[in-house]
Structures are given as structure tokens and as C-alpha cells.
Amino acid sequence: MQLGRVVGNVVLSMQNDTLTGVKLLLVQPISTSREPLGRVIVAADSVGAGVGEDVFFVRGKEASFPFYPTEVPADAGIVGIVDHWTIG
Amino acid sequence: MQLGRVVGNVVLSMQNDTLTGVKLLLVQPISTSREPLGRVIVAADSVGAGVGEDVFFVRGKEASFPFYPTEVPADAGIVGIVDHWTIG
Amino acid sequence: MQLGRVVGNVVLSMQNDTLTGVKLLLVQPISTSREPLGRVIVAADSVGAGVGEDVFFVRGKEASFPFYPTEVPADAGIVGIVDHWTIG
Amino acid sequence: MQLGRVVGNVVLSMQNDTLTGVKLLLVQPISTSREPLGRVIVAADSVGAGVGEDVFFVRGKEASFPFYPTEVPADAGIVGIVDHWTIG
Amino acid sequence: MQLGRVVGNVVLSMQNDTLTGVKLLLVQPISTSREPLGRVIVAADSVGAGVGEDVFFVRGKEASFPFYPTEVPADAGIVGIVDHWTIG
Numbered sequence: 316m317q318l319g320r321v322v323g324n325v326v327l328s329m330q331n332d333t334l335t336g337v338k339l340l341l342v343q344p345i346s347t348s349r350e351p352l353g354r355v356i357v358a359a360d361s362v363g364a365g366v367g368e369d370v371f372f373v374r375g376k377e378a379s380f381p382f383y384p385t386e387v388p389a390d391a392g393i394v395g396i397v398d399h400w401t402i403g
Numbered sequence: 404m405q406l407g408r409v410v411g412n413v414v415l416s417m418q419n420d421t422l423t424g425v426k427l428l429l430v431q432p433i434s435t436s437r438e439p440l441g442r443v444i445v446a447a448d449s450v451g452a453g454v455g456e457d458v459f460f461v462r463g464k465e466a467s468f469p470f471y472p473t474e475v476p477a478d479a480g481i482v483g484i485v486d487h488w489t490i491g
Numbered sequence: 492m493q494l495g496r497v498v499g500n501v502v503l504s505m506q507n508d509t510l511t512g513v514k515l516l517l518v519q520p521i522s523t524s525r526e527p528l529g530r531v532i533v534a535a536d537s538v539g540a541g542v543g544e545d546v547f548f549v550r551g552k553e554a555s556f557p558f559y560p561t562e563v564p565a566d567a568g569i570v571g572i573v574d575h576w577t578i579g
Numbered sequence: 580m581q582l583g584r585v586v587g588n589v590v591l592s593m594q595n596d597t598l599t600g601v602k603l604l605l606v607q608p609i610s611t612s613r614e615p616l617g618r619v620i621v622a623a624d625s626v627g628a629g630v631g632e633d634v635f636f637v638r639g640k641e642a643s644f645p646f647y648p649t650e651v652p653a654d655a656g657i658v659g660i661v662d663h664w665t666i667g
Numbered sequence: 668m669q670l671g672r673v674v675g676n677v678v679l680s681m682q683n684d685t686l687t688g689v690k691l692l693l694v695q696p697i698s699t700s701r702e703p704l705g706r707v708i709v710a711a712d713s714v715g716a717g718v719g720e721d722v723f724f725v726r727g728k729e730a731s732f733p734f735y736p737t738e739v740p741a742d743a744g745i746v747g748i749v750d751h752w753t754i755g
Contacts, residue, residue, distance in 0.1 A: 316603070316621040316655055318589070323435070325406070327459060328486035329450050331469045339404070339459075341435060341488060347587070347605060347619050355435050357404040357459065362593050366491065371591060371603075371621065373654040376464050376640050380652040381595045388468040388482045390461040391404055394652045398592035400605065403630065411523070413494070415547060416574035417538050419557045427492070427547075429523060429576065443523050445492040445547065454579065464552050476556040476570045478549040479492055499699070501670070503723060504750035505714050507733045515668070515723075517699060517752060531699050533668040533723065542755065552728050564732040564746045566725040567668055580691070580709040580743055582677070611675070611693060611707050626681050635679060635691075635709065637742040640728050644740040645683045658740045662680035664693060667718065 316373050319344045321366050325357050333387050340364060342372055347402055359389040364396055371395035404461050407432045409454050413445055421475050428452060430460060435490055447477040452484055459483035492549050495520045497542050501533055509563050516540060518548055523578055535565040540572055547571035580637050582661060583608045585630050589621050597651050604628060606636055611666055623653040628660055635659035668725050670749060671696045673718050677709050685739050692716060694724055699754055711741040716748055723747035
């Protein structure tokens with residue numbers, strides 16, 4: 316899993332039925348020192364995250380678990396809002 | 404998930420039975436500022452996308468969900484057509 | 492999914508039982524302009540591809556779908572032979 | 580699978596229900612000569628690892644197996660504490 | 668799938684129950700010209716491979732198939748010992 320920051324959202328004009336009602340957010344992966352790491356991704360939100368918040372996201376089929384039993388075709392998902400982290 | 408633009412299509416002369424009737428499109432992944440990101444991939448289309456459209460695609464087994472119960476051997480799939488996105 | 496060209500084959504002296512009878516080919520991933528992209532991989536063949544042919548392959552668990560119900564431990568599979576592709 | 584060292588932990592203020600009670604640790608992947616390899620990741624712990632310990636972790640859906648039957652949305656998990664390794 | 672050479676082994680002092688009895692080997696991925704490719708990984712062995720042997724390994728959930736019905740949390744597995752390969 317990775318740390319990230321919510322930087323925006325995506326609106327679709329047409330979509331697979333299983334994506335109906337799923338909120339899609341733009342997330343910038345960040346390092347533990349809060350520097351951007353790689354490209355912005357699109358993630359399905361299951362915890363009510365908003366722009367500017369630090370989040371915790373997963374990649375892969377695991378991203379669809381929170382929407383079970385709907386098999387949402389998501390490969391990245393926000394599964395937690397971060398309070399803080401500690402190094403060392 | 405990632406943003407991309409449809410740039411072409413692929414025609415097969417022979418294929419695994421489960422791919423019969425599946426439309427295969429060439430997709431250039433793009434950044435939120437619409438710059439190309441990495442290599443063009445081949446994605447299975449489940450939303451009727453066409454060349455020149457901005458799309459939203461997934462990677463991994465999730466790409467086969469829209470074709471359920473057929474177990475389509477796809478590892479990338481277009482699951483939405485993008486209306487717009489907002490940063491910040 | 493990605494485009495590739497079959498460049499050789501692999502012969503095993505010992506293998507997991509579920510791989511018995513599975514043809515293993517060396518595939519060079521290629522770009523839409525037919526340039527090599529990254530390392531040669533080993534892929535399970537389910538369409539009768541041969542050396543020199545342009546193929547269409549998947550990565551991940553999806554590569555084992557054509558061999559169902561046998562759970563072949565394959566993470567790359569050739570699922571189509573390419574006739575042609577069109578850009579733009 | 581990869582070798583890593585536990586370097587910290589993450590605390591969430593809000594989370595998907597299936598993550599309740601799951602300990603989240605920051606892990607620095609390391610080489611066999613103990614050099615850092617790439618970015619620090621967040622991993623779910625199922626073996627009681629602590630800061631400073633050398634661990635063995637998996638990526639992907641496999642990371643959720645130790646929490647079965649709960650479908651924990653984890654894509655990285657610590658599944659062993661390393662005693663030692665031998666090269667050659 | 669990829670070609671690799673077994674270069675060592677890993678011993679755990681504590682582990683998830685499902686890993687009990689699973690042999691863990693250090694594998695250096697190699698190219699078809701036998702040059703090292705990227706980092707050494709840890710793979711679960713299901714074919715009795717030993718140090719110095721050329722092997723064939725998979726990544727992802729597929730690595731756990733040989734251990735079925737135990738859901739071994741492995742994301743890399745040696746599934747064959749290579750006799751030889753042919754290019755062209």
C-alpha cells in the first residue's frame with residue numbers, strides 16, 4: 316500500500332454499469348517525507364476522502380473489496396484517511 | 404486506474420475463443436495535463452469508445468469483470484469515457 | 492495487453508505437474524512501430540503461435556484462463572495472433 | 580517476495596471496516612547486501628514484526644491471505660521475520 | 668514468466684502458518700543471454716531446485732497454485748527447472 320494526497324476528481328460521461336455511483340479521485344502518491352512519487356492515478360474512494368487529504372490506497376484487485384459483492388472494475392482504491400505516520 | 408486516449412485498434416487473425424467479439428483498442432496513457440505517459444497498450448473495450456476519445460482504463464484481472472461470466476483473458480480494459488477532470 | 496513477437500522457445504527438464512504439455516515461447520514485447528520494448532519474457536501459448544509471428548499477450552493470472560479448469564501457474568500468455576493494427 | 584526492514588508505522592483516522600485492527604507498518608525494501616531498494620511501502624503485518632526487524636513481505640492479493648476469511652484490502656503484507664539468508 | 672538462476676536461500680525465524688515447510692530461494696532473474704536482470708527476489712520452490720540451477724519462475728498469485736489447497740502468501744514461485752532455450 317502507499318501514501319498519497321487527493322488532488323482532484325474525475326467525471327465520466329459513460330461507464331461500465333458496475334462503476335455507477337463510485338466516486339473517482341485523482342491521487343498523487345507521496346513519500347514518507349511528503350514528496351510526490353511518480354504519476355497521479357485515479358482511485359475509487361470508499362472512505363469519503365476529499366481534496367487535500369492524506370490517504371492510504373491499495374492497487375490491484377484488492378481495490379474492489381470494499382464494494383463487494385459488486386465486482387467493481389477498479390485497480391486502485393482509497394481505503395483509509397491518514398492521521399499520521401512515524402519513522403524510526 | 405489511469406487516464407488515456409484511444410489512438411487505434413488491433414485486428415487478430417487467430418485468438419483464444421474467449422476473446423471472440425471483444426473489441427481491442429490501442430490506448431496511449433496520458434497525464435492529467437494530457438501528455439503521453441509511457442507505452443501504448445492494448446485494452447478490451449466495454450463502453451463503446453472510439454479513436455480520439457479520452458478514456459478511463461484499468462489494468463489487471465479487474466479488466467475482465469465487465470465480460471463476466473466469460474473469463475476473458477484481458478489485463479487492460481476501458482471502463483469509462485471521460486467527460487472531464489478537475490485538479491485542486 | 493501488449494503486442495510482441497515470438498523469438499524462441501524454452502524446454503524444461505523438470506516442472507510443476509500443471510505445466511505438463513504447456514508450450515512455452517520466448518516473446519519480445521514490441522511497440523506499435525515494431526521496436527523492441529524491454530526484456531524478452533516467457534509466455535504460455537494457447538493459440539498455436541510460432542517463431543517470427545506477431546502476437547498479442549496478457550500478463551497476470553488472466554494468462555491461465557485459457558487452460559481452465561487446470562490452474563496453470565502462468566503469468567504471461569499468448570492469447571491471439573495479430574493480423575494487423577491501425578493507428579489514428 | 581522481497582526482503583525489507585521495518586522503519587515505522589502508520590495511523591489512520593478513518594478506514595474501510597475490513598482494515599479495523601490491522602497493524603500497518605512502513606517497510607523499506609532492501610537488497611541481499613542490505614541496501615535500500617526503491618520506495619518505502621506500507622504493509623499489513625500478520626506476524627508481530629517491529630521497527631528495526633528484517634522481514635519478508637509479499638505484494639498483491641496474496642497479502643490478504645493471512646487475514647482470511649476477512650477480505651482485507653491489502654496489497655502488501657509482512658508474512659515472515661527473517662533469521663538470515665545465504666548467498667552462493 | 669521469467670528465467671532466473673538460484674543464488675541462495677532464506678531462513679525465517681517466525682512466519683505466517685501457511686508458509687510452514689515452504690522452501691524459500693533467492694533467485695537472480697537473467698536474460699536469454701544469461702546476464703543478471705534487476706534485483707534478486709525470493710521465490711517459493713515447488714520443484715526441488717538448488718543453488719546454481721537455471722529455473723523458470725512466475726510472479727503474482729499464480730505462484731501459490733502449486734501449493735493448493737493451502738493459500739500460501741507467495742508472489743513469486745519456481746515452477747520449472749530449465750533444460751535449455753533456443754532463440755530464433
